[in-house]
Amino acid sequence: MLxxxxxxxxxxxxxVLPADTPPxxxxxxxxxxxxQPGVHVxxxxxxxxxxxxxxxxxxxxxxxxxxxxGDHWFDDEHADSHDGANSRVHT
Incomplete structure (x- = not known):
């Protein structure tokens, strides 16, 4: 969620994500x-x-x-849009 x-x-x-999904x-x-992974944890x-x-x-x-x-990449289903593999947010 955004x-x-x-x-x-x-x-x-x-x-924003649930507390334990994914763990x-x-x-x-x-x-x-x-x-860069790890910049915004x-x-x-x-x-x-x-x-x-x-x-x-x-x-x-x-x-x-x-x-x-575990190198698990995933998208945000509540994003403004998607472009193939990526979620998108519009400002």
Whole structure:
């Protein structure tokens, strides 16, 4: 799931997943972090879900995927759109 907050210089996107699906560490990897795993790792929230917030500047479309333990890549079914293997978020 994606949560958004408009800010003066862009949009904050919070990437949210259930607490244990999939199990183990998960990071969001996309064009906004040069597709580098481990840069944006989801952390536990008080409500039990996991999340990480990324500041995206300007307007545009960004591609991303999630990377879980065991080299398990997966998409966000709640993304704004998909382009083949990637989820997309529009700012």
């Amino acid at each position: 949560e958004r907050k408009q800010r003066k210089h862009g949009t904050e996107i919070t990437f 183990g560490p998960v990071s969001v990897v996309g064009d906004f972090n040069d597709w 989801l952390a536990p929230r008080k409500d039990g879900r996991r999340a990480v917030t990324v500041q995206l500047t300007g307007r545009g479309t960004h591609s991303f995927r999630y990377l879980a333990a």
